[in-house]
Amino acid sequence: MARQPVRRARTNGTKSEAKSATRSATKGATKSTAESTTRGTAKRPANTAAKSPAKSSKKGRARSPARRTAKSRSAAETGTRSATSGPSDRVLQELHLRMARIRKFEEAAGGLMEDGKIPGALHLYVGQEAVASGIMQHLSDEDQITSTHRGHGHLIAKGGAFPEMFAELFGKASGYCKGKGGSMHISNMSLGMLGANGIVGGGPPIAMGAAFSNKFRGTDRVAVCFFGDGASNEGSFHEAANMASLYKLPCIFVCENNGYGEYTAQENHQAIRDVADRAAGYGMPGVVVDGMDVMAVYEAAGEAIDRARRGDGPSLLEAKTYRFFDHVGMRGMGLTYRSDEELEAWRRKDALLSFEAMLLDMGVMTKRKLTSFYKKLDEELAAAIQFAEASPFPDPSELLEDVYSVA
Ligand SMILES: Cc1ncc(C[n+]2csc(CCOP(=O)(O)OP(=O)(O)O)c2C)c(N)n1
Numbered sequence: 001m002a003r004q005p006v007r008r009a010r011t012n013g014t015k016s017e018a019k020s021a022t023r024s025a026t027k028g029a030t031k032s033t034a035e036s037t038t039r040g041t042a043k044r045p046a047n048t049a050a051k052s053p054a055k056s057s058k059k060g061r062a063r064s065p066a067r068r069t070a071k072s073r074s075a076a077e078t079g080t081r082s083a084t085s086g087p088s089d090r091v092l093q094e095l096h097l098r099m100a101r102i103r104k105f106e107e108a109a110g111g112l113m114e115d116g117k118i119p120g121a122l123h124l125y126v127g128q129e130a131v132a133s134g135i136m137q138h139l140s141d142e143d144q145i146t147s148t149h150r151g152h153g154h155l156i157a158k159g160g161a162f163p164e165m166f167a168e169l170f171g172k173a174s175g176y177c178k179g180k181g182g183s184m185h186i187s188n189m190s191l192g193m194l195g196a197n198g199i200v201g202g203g204p205p206i207a208m209g210a211a212f213s214n215k216f217r218g219t220d221r222v223a224v225c226f227f228g229d230g231a232s233n234e235g236s237f238h239e240a241a242n243m244a245s246l247y248k249l250p251c252i253f254v255c256e257n258n259g260y261g262e263y264t265a266q267e268n269h270q271a272i273r274d275v276a277d278r279a280a281g282y283g284m285p286g287v288v289v290d291g292m293d294v295m296a297v298y299e300a301a302g303e304a305i306d307r308a309r310r311g312d313g314p315s316l317l318e319a320k321t322y323r324f325f326d327h328v329g330m331r332g333m334g335l336t337y338r339s340d341e342e343l344e345a346w347r348r349k350d351a352l353l354s355f356e357a358m359l360l361d362m363g364v365m366t367k368r369k370l371t372s373f374y375k376k377l378d379e380e381l382a383a384a385i386q387f388a389e390a391s392p393f394p395d396p397s398e399l400l401e402d403v404y405s406v407a
């Protein structure tokens with residue numbers, strides 16, 4: 001059966017939790033879940049402030065979304081909503097910036113892999129950009145995330161710099177992990193990126209542990225765990241969800257349901273349709289959100305993250321999304337596990353393009369600005385790739401350094 005794009009928000013969980021979760025996915029102003037099904041990118045969010053896009057003076061991060069510390073985080077910055085106001089222009093521009101950075105990085109990295117310049121396999125995030133971007137807009141560097149084998153987008157949205165990322169993918173000493181992590185184990189503690197993970201389902205226990213630490217230390221930090229529909233079948237997810245809920249930990253489980261675990265369709269690997277249904281088994285809210293709509297993700301994430309920061313415990317957010325390329329790489333495997341029609345239907349919902357169209361419509365972006373934006377992004381990418389290619393490989397004598405932590 002062809003997997004069709006969805007546009008809806010639905011919740012489960014306890015009655016009161018369901019009420020609050022419904023609010024999260026319906027932008028506060030709507031009253032019923034039925035109404036929420038009509039909400040989408042066509043609706044213009046109200047703007048309260050017109051600010052210029054964030055700029056950072058740090059070299060190599062000039063065009064990264066603003067990096068924030070917990071102290072500098074405010075309700076306005078995190079986009080906390082009321083029934084009457086929507087995100088500011090700055091938030092809208094940052095959401096766009098995050099998505100565009102992911103798209104361009106992934107296309108460039110995929111091409112370099114196909115050309116044999118980047119060793120190994122890259123699992124590209126193209127198509128899923130709205131999920132990482134909508135969530136990360138609410139997080140500071142102190143908040144932690146755990147990622148997956150499809151992790152570049154998570155790190156970019158968290159503020160990862162292109163030069164160190166490309167260098168890591170090339171296996172160079174100037175990479176985030178000195179070239180020893182590569183695509184599937186890239187991490188950066190100062191950004192709160194606890195790691196991509198080649199082990200499907202490896203992230204949830206780590207995020208739960210980080211959330212435990214956050215609570216134990218009395219901070220308001222949250223830990224967000226990204227995982228796939230396939231990973232939602234792993235015992236590690238269920239154990240982490242159980243413990244996070246039992247101890248009311250500030251943990252947000254974000255299932256990026258792209259309909260497939262490798263080449264196996266969801267209907268062939270699990271008996272349920274909505275992974276969010278699994279939240280009920282652990283006594284936490286479960287919310288389904290349109291993962292191709294960055295505003296919907298941003299809004300639902302805001303509610304789940306606020307809930308976690310308040311000390312009310314974890315949530316499970318399921319984003320219905322799609323990967324535009326095959327499981328690995330860009331070229332395509334020539335496999336018949338999904339149809340061209342299905343791919344085309346999801347491509348028509350392209351989260352980046354539809355958000356750009358909305359921003360143009362709103363006047364937050366102009367065609368001219370967009371052209372120069374992409375030109376600068378291309379220049380930044382070219383410089384980062386050049387930096388990575390020119391960097392040395394790690395010295396063999398350092399092979400065993402940084403392998404184990406003694407701290
Ligand atoms: C524990 C474990 N089992 C199997 C694999 C092989 N594997 C790599 S990716 C993948 C599919 C994961 O699917 P999903 O969690 O939906 O993530 P997606 O690739 O769709 O982003 C599998 C089975 C693995 N890496 N680790």
Ligand SMILES: [Mg+2]
Pocket residue numbers: 228229230256257258259260261262
């Ligand atoms: Mg999947």
